[in-house]
Amino acid sequence: MNVVTRGMRNAFRNATRTLSIVIILGLSIGLSLVMLIAHQAVQSKIATTKSSIGNTVSIMPIEGGTTLSAGGALLKTSDLNRVKSIAHVTNVNELLSDRVQPQGTNDLGVPGAPPRADGTTSLKSPYTVHCNDGTCNGVGRTILCLPSSGCSNGHPPRGFSLYIPIVGTTDPTNPSNIFASSITITSGNAIDGSKDTNDAMVSKAIAQKNNLRVSSTFTAYNKTLTVSAIFNSDTQDGNQTIIVSLPTEQHLTGKTDAITSATATVDSLENLSSTVTAISNALYSLADVTSDVGQANAALQPLDSVKNISLYSLIGAVIAGAVILLLTMIMIVRERKREIGVFKAIGFSTIRIMFQFMAEALTLTLLGMGIGVLVGVLGGNPVTTTLVNNSMNSINSGGSTGKGGAPGFSTIQNIHAQIGWSVILYGLAAAVIIALVGSALASFFISNIRPAEVLRSE
Incomplete structure (x- = not known):
């Protein structure tokens, strides 16, 4: 009988002891796998959360409004040129926002009230206004809805019409221009944000309301614009907006070199905080510079906490x-001290004796690995979810996320951990190495004894 077969048979000499050892090893291996699963799941979630958190910086003029009609100070193109030269800034989207009023109406619905928008347009808003209290005079609550939605509340006064936002931008397909998360061109081609061409992109809702197609024309600021593209967005604001290039809007409004706001894109979330400081220093007291740095850190805090816990627990479980x-193995080897002495007496080498005990330890470890995988499959996701939720609750109770919580919390709660072949292979490799090294050390020390010493002790 070779040493490997003998070692495997020796693993089952004492059924009770074997069962106890296998269960203990299985639980230890299972805990290691659970922590490894949690660690990998959290690492993946951190990467996903970082990619979902905006790495942008908002730049607004101090005491300025979001549109020209709001009044206040404006930024200049030269101011933004300083921002473009700052390290880690990959793009600066410059905006000049305004609103135009359908001709012959005012946006308050009050006879004789002057329009608050800076210009007029031949277009009509795709939305109608229904008043909850029947007044719609700027005091009562209103509901904005498309005619097809079937709103049937109170009706607005005669002459009431919504203004239409018009945005000049250097990046026409950027959804943040219209407070949306997506812009889809349904027909035509996007305009060039750097050229003054009197071309415009209009929302699908505006196009349908005004029977517009690509190459159709309309007026705004008493100038004729051509529809270059029709787009659709996922927000109400976006679906009632006209988009033109920044030079076009500056020309139409007569506000050459004027900027109402800008958004700078940073190359990574890690550089966001330092870049905000650099932009603030570059613009001095001209603009308010803000970002989601604090909320981003708050969103990642529970994940970082779980990542550290799972790592330390993994190390502890492996040890x-x-x-x-x-x-x-020390216990088993010492119990078979006499057997080892006999093997030495009949000519067994130390290496051969070590191989026998290594085979026995490997057998016990593989049996424990089976239990460990079962524990990992059943416990990986529940343990990970519990760790994340407890960490989030602890942070929320401490008030560190601020009002409304940090962005990304809803996605963090949906974290899903599962065991994969890579986890099983990592666990198996670690278990085999530990089994071989541990049994080799234990058997090496005891196998160096001389047969005479064993017989004398007996």
Whole structure:
């Protein structure tokens, strides 16, 4: 009988002891796998959360409004040129926002009230206004809705019409221009944000309301514009907006070199905080510079906490498993001290004796690995979810996320951990290495004894 077969048979000499050892090893291996699963799931979630958190910086003129009609100070193109030269800034989207009023109406619905928009347009808003209290005079609550939605509340006064936002931008397909998360061109081609061409992109809702197609024309600021593209967005604001290039809007409004706001894109979330400081220093007291740095850090805080917990627990579980296996093999080897002496007396080499005990330890470890995988499959996701939720609750109770919580919390709660072949292979490799090293050390020390010493002690 070769040493490997003998070692495997020896693993089952004492059924009760074997069962106890296998269960203990299985639980230790299972805990290691659970922590490894949690660690990998959290690492993946951190990467996903970082990609979902905006790495943009908002730049607004101090005491300025979001549109020309709001009044206040304006930024200049030269101001934004300083921002473009700052390290880690990959793009600056410059905006000149305004609103135009359908001709012959005012946006208050009050006879004789002057329009608050800076210009007029031949277009009509795709939305109608229904008044909850029947007044719609700027005091009562209103509901904006498309005619097809079937709104049937109170009706607005005669002459009431919504203004239409018009945005001049250097990046026409950027959804943040219209407070949306997506812009889809349904027909035509996007305009060039750097050229003054009197071309415009209109929302699909505006196009349908005004029977517009690509190459159709309309007027705004008493100038004729041509529809270059029709787009659709996922927000109400976006679906009632006209988009033109920044030079076009500056020309139409007569506000050459004027900027109402800008958005700078930073190359990574890690550089966001330092870039905000650099932009603030570059613009001095001209603009308010803000970002989601604080909320981004708050969103990642529970994940970082779980990542550290799972890492330390993984290390602890691996060390515990190694110690358990080493002590087990020392116990087994010492119990078979006489057997080792006999093997030495009949000519067995130290290496051959070590191989026998290594085969026995490997058998016990593989049996424990089976239990460990089962524990990992059943416990990986529940343990990970519990760790994340507890960390989030702890942070929320401490008030560190601020009002409304940090962005990304809803997606963090949906974290899903599962065992994969890579986790199983990592666990198996670690268990085999620990088993071989632990059994080799234990058997090496005891196999160096001389047969005469064993017989004398007997």
